[in-house]
């Protein structure tokens with residue numbers, strides 16, 4: 001069969017909502033796009049543990065510490081589900097990790113911002129996990145089977161993440177004057193970076209839109225961002241706090257909230273590696289990898305020894 | 316032809332990336348394992364996903380941490396991925412062809428009078 005027929009068959013499957021599985025024929029660009037996107041998603045889960053990990057030893061109570069540990073452990077799990085999904089497309093785990101450490105592969109820029117106070121842990125759960133959930137719920141219907149299945153598992157675990165974050169802020173918002181200030185300050189600092197998580201505006205690109213046609217994505221950045229703004233603008237009322245945007249206003253005609261312009265210079269600066277914590281994050285990942293080398297070696301040697309012993313017994 | 320120009324959430328284009336330091340590579344890549352989990356006594360084991368581990372014992376322990384953090388399982392099977400043999404999707408049409416034209420294998424094929432119950 002000529003390649004064109006394969007492509008037509010492939011597109012027919014997608015149009016009919018038939019999932020693509022690892023051994024199915026797929027266009028090279030579909031494979032590449034999925035590898036890039038899934039591995040970046042995996043890296044984001046893994047690097048995303050760092051800003052929160054910063055507060056595990058400083059959580060204000062044993063209960064909060066246990067919750068935060070569980071949440072961070074979930075994120076490690078999410079990274080692993082996603083690495084496995086990307087591996088089904090033919091890239092090895094080690095290659096992916098090398099690309100992260102070399103700076104070739106990216107991760108979500110949001111994790112290049114620092115966590116300065118305990119309220120940041122609340123703001124991350126509510127805003128950052130909240131934004132991630134918008135994207136991930138959409139991705140449970142993505143066209144590549146292993147990615148979609150990983151997303152279903154992840155979404156089941158995410159809702160606790162957002163709720164625990166909101167609850168942290170809720171407690172602070174009803175606390176002392178200093179706690180209220182801390183709560184508002186965290187929201188102020190995380191709001192705009194959270195909006196940037198959805199990526200550049202739709203109008204930035206005029207090309208034919210292959211990711212939508214292949215149903216890797218089903219909603220555009222602006223659609224997802226708008227859904228997020230509409231959700232948060234309502235939820236913040238319960239906290240009695242304010243979003244740091246003078247232009248945020250309900251638009252009865254559009255039935256959506258209008259909001260102000262994102263600082264795209266900042267967005268690209270952070271993507272390019274010039275955010276407040278880019279260096280620190282990558283260094284932490286590299287160090288963890290290097291310091292774990294002896295453990296990986298020891299485990300491999302031990303497994304080899306056991307296998308040899310079993311062979312001896314059998315002989 | 317350059318298709319992918321639009322940048323989506325969670326997909327940052329490579330040409331916008333930063334530096335390029337090559338990190339060290341180790342020779343201890345652990346093998347890949349497939350994980351099957353029985354969620355409840357009485358149900359089949361079902362494929363849950365895969366993971367890397369040095370040996371079977373470690374694969375089971377990792378599977379517990381990765382796939383059963385919320386009591387999703389009462390039993391775990393692991394098997395090294397290289398031992399899984401799969402049918403080929405390219406041959407699916409001919410492989411399943413024998414089942415195609417045997418409608419009489421389905422109960423609905425048989426037209427019985429209405430008064431016959433419980434059948």
Ligand SMILES: [Fe+2]
Pocket residue numbers: 045074075078154158
């Ligand atoms: Fe996650």
Ligand SMILES: [Fe+2]
Pocket residue numbers: 075129158161
């Ligand atoms: Fe999360």
